Amino acid sequence: MATKNITRILLALVAIAFFYGCSKDALDYKDYLDGKEKIYPGFPEKVTASPGNYRIKLTWKASPDPSVSRYMIYWNNAQDSLALQAPDRSVTNVSVIISNLVEYNYSFTIYSFDKAGNKSVPVQINNVKVYGDSYKTSLTNRFLVTSAPYQLDDNGITLQFERPDTINIGTEIRYTYKDGTVRQAKLGPDANSIRLADYKVGTKVYFRSSYVPVQSAIDTFYTAGFDSLSNIMVPVDKSLFKPLKLTNDVGTYSSETSLSKLWNGNKAPTGYPDIFHSDDNTPLPHHFTFDMGKQVANLAQFEIIGRDCCNNPTKFEIWGIADLTGAQTQSPADSPGWTAESNGRGWKLLKTVERSDDGSAPFKVAFPDGLPTVRYIRIRVISVASGDAYYSNISEVSFWNK
Template identity: 50%
Template sequence: MKYIYGVYCFLMLCLFIQGCTKDDTEFKSYLKDGEIVYPGRVSPVITKPGNFRTALWWNPSPDPSVTRYVVYWNNKTDSVVVNATSHRPQDTIKATIPNLKEYTYSFIIYSYDQQGRKSIPVEANNVRVFGSLYQAGLLNRPYNATNPYTLNDNGSLTLNFNSPDTININTVIKYTNTTGASAERMLKPESSSLVLPDYKPGSTIQYKSSYIPGKGSLDTFTVSSYSVFPRIYSYVLCDRLLFKEVHLNNDAGTYESATSISKLWDGSVGPQGYPNIFHSNGSSGMPHTITFDLGKIYDNLARIEETGRDCCNNPDDFEVWGIADLTGAETNLPANNPGWKDESQAKGWVLLKEVIRTDDGKNAVIAELNNNEKPIRYIRIRIKHVTTGDGNYSNMSEIRFWNKQ
């Protein structure tokens, strides 16, 4: 047993000596040129997207031996050298890589010392470079299709837009001002509307938006062409000097000549008293109609203002009808007949609006008309109910119309 144990120990000693000799040889082979030194590498890299270019930012290595950095890309076939101007970790080294293709790149950064020794690499992968393809896909910021603009009482114009994409940085509005000169204003992304205080009514408005592809972008990308804002309509008061009375079959008569239909466009302001009003004669029942001529055809009759009498029998439910030509348009049924509406439409009359008031009917009220894209010259007012509930008489002081153009 002692013999066997001695042989075992001898063999183990030989193996130990052989192993140490092999490791020692290999270790010496690694150090044949001296100890390996790696200069300090840079901090993680921040990338900045750009137009056919990109930028790489990093904090410099605190290693004072570092003299330069080399950025490689395209499998190290391309590179740029950046001098190490600082070793303060709180500083920033910036390298801009120009003349790139619209592509996704990977970059490798090495730190080098004066002896040419390089650091462990730091990689920046999936770095996207933008260009003409990205720009071609950009669209101008959308306007608010439900309420694109507001014409303000002071003559200014408010343009309304939808919320933009998060990468939108501005939208340029180009328009003609009241002097006839071209003007521009800037809509910021955080704003949903822009006021043009000096807009020339009827002139064209164009807009173009700019974007950045990401946070910290080097470049701004602008949509290649302007978009045209929806046409801005202005309300033009119809010339009441052209208005004329028309008396169609079954229309209501007037109480006396001094209270004729023409009182509705005599230029008076505010609720009027008798006899400076229109006053029906009370023989037509309710509903009843009156008809008049605007004096010319309006392609976009868009608004009515009605003012009641200073006391009583003011319409609180009336319909506004219109037509371009009275040839063959006269109805046979009285306005209180259930078939009157169908006959009127069959004759070509267009229901522009039913105005329902909830007040005493005295003060002026404005209502928007829908002409269904029909030209209008002749107006028929069908009075269905008055504030007093009277079944015969109706009174009004004034009526005005506007055309939208």
Template identity: 45%
Template sequence: MKNLLYMLFGCMLLITMYGCNKTQTDFKNLLGNQEVVYTGAVKAVITQPGNLRIGLKWKSSSDPSIVKYVVYWNNKADSQIVKISTKTDSVRTTITGLKEFVYTFTIYSFDAKGNKSIPFEVNNIKVYGPVYAGTLLNRAYSGANPYRNNPNGSVTLNFTTPDTINIKTVIRYTDSSNATIEKTLLPDSSSITLPNYKQGTKIQYQSYYIPERAAIDTFVVNRFDDFPDIVLQYVQCNKSLFKSISLPNDVHADFGTSFEKLWDGSVGPQSYPNIFHSNESKLPHHFTFDLGAVYNYLARIEETGRDQSHNPLDFEVWGIADISNAATTLPGTDPGWTAEMKAKGWTLLKECVRTDDGKQAMKFDFIGNPPPVRYIRIRVKTNTSGENYSNISELTLWNLQ
């Protein structure tokens, strides 16, 4: 037994001595007498999906020997070389010609001798394309309150909160000069106002999206959608702003009455003195008043006569936005009065003709697409009595918005 132990100890001693005599480079015999050298590996990659392409970005390696990177995909059947000519903080490349698919990319770094790094894999990277684009819908408008007409002739469109990847929505419309206008609604806004919108024309909209926040491409819905038709509503003009003004040859309120009775809110034919009663002045004669605000689509007037006589049966309604140079010099009876009114910038909104006794309230619609109006001139041509007076209980006007 002792002899056996001595033999084992001697063998172990010989093995140890032989191992100590091996050099550290003897493993080269197993590698063709060459040492394995690894370049600095990629550590983290930012992916930027696009339309049938992908952007890749990673931080530059501190290894100064690296001269290029190679990106492989499709099980290394496809690759792209990214050469490094100057030192930068980051490396970027865009791979094009891809299919709409989920990819794995493998990246190696190389030095000038062909030594490469260990691989770095980027998995489950989605590339977008026509299939994704086909799923996109234009941003939804507010179903409960899609729009609002404004007194200044503009229209405000209301939309719901968009998806977080919505970039913008383009609104296309026609303005009052028949020009095609495009405005952009950003995702953080829920409404947009279209100035000088031409009533009755189509409004269309188209939305843009990105598939992910870091995406390098924007996708657009493949069509414009029609916004709901803008329907104008009659909104009564604010009578509290009305006031009388006097231009040359205007009649005035007489017999203890006042112009203010024309817009005091009374309903139905009124009795004296709760009326406007003009002074005696040969027909046709006229009077003027201020609406107190500019209306871009003044559309309707309602006239209520007195409970007795002198009610207008044929009268004209004229309008203008500014009376700075609008005063006329001719009396309403002059044949040249109409021409002078037009020359001064007034627009005939309506000639109102009644075939009754002129007492009850009666509405008359103005011309379509009127100019902006703030000042009204009423020219009474005939009345029920044939005398040179005008009696009116109430005037009400409406703007379309």
């Protein structure tokens, strides 16, 4: 019985000691907080940053705490700040754009506050990149395919671009329509070519590309300016072409195979009689001459299409001159002195062409830069694919200038 009483007394003493110990800790806590309970309003969650042009957009999930009345955002080691009133409780996401920044990596700290001035624990988002002129100067317009930047047809032009090598948004294209008005088109980042219908042949085409540094960016960045596709090769108007018959020019096989068949619009090898067919009175090398109808500057390209079977030129020379006064050569085309006489009379060798196939398919060659203005063209055929000593056959010739 005595043992039980002693046990009860000991338990009572422990309880008293525990009570006073807890009371002292609680009082110490109150003293540390100046007698007030510390309150932390709900903090922003899921903060994201979207970069822009000298600005940034911060977005976060609004705190569910109904006591939150405003948010404060700090950066530059708290030297700069921005206050934002908390939105209506029905708004679940909060966003703000901070402008007038410099191109730099930033860290932002966000607090929520209640009306009593209590603030939440800090929420930080670090290494936020802001973009500006340095980024813009690194951008270039999309590159055109060097080997074939465009293709002209009867109704327009098709531009060929290389694939973009960064986050390209699009390429704006400005061009002159056939009625003289300026029009716009847009090439998307996933497309490598664009056709401009009813493009006015000979006019410049301008293009400018746009980019974003990251997919979440709020601003689109443009290159410094438009590049232009100038010096576009323009087909020389073959409706002005006229046959000539100068001294020692080769004749034609028949009236059906005259020189005019060289510019009747063939797009592929054709057969007799829809061809130029030389006669058999003048051996190779032989030449023929025609008038382009007007003086043409900056010849850039030539195309020849052979016959569908035989006697197609595989080696020939293209000569040109602006005025025929005193230009008629007297030496036969197979004479050793023919070249010297041609040069002496003002003819200019524009291009020597050699092809290794059978000479039938359309075959383009580029003229060198710096050629003189010419009006009259002379083609001196040196050899043909069939090896014939007299005949040469051609379905079509075409010229382009810049």
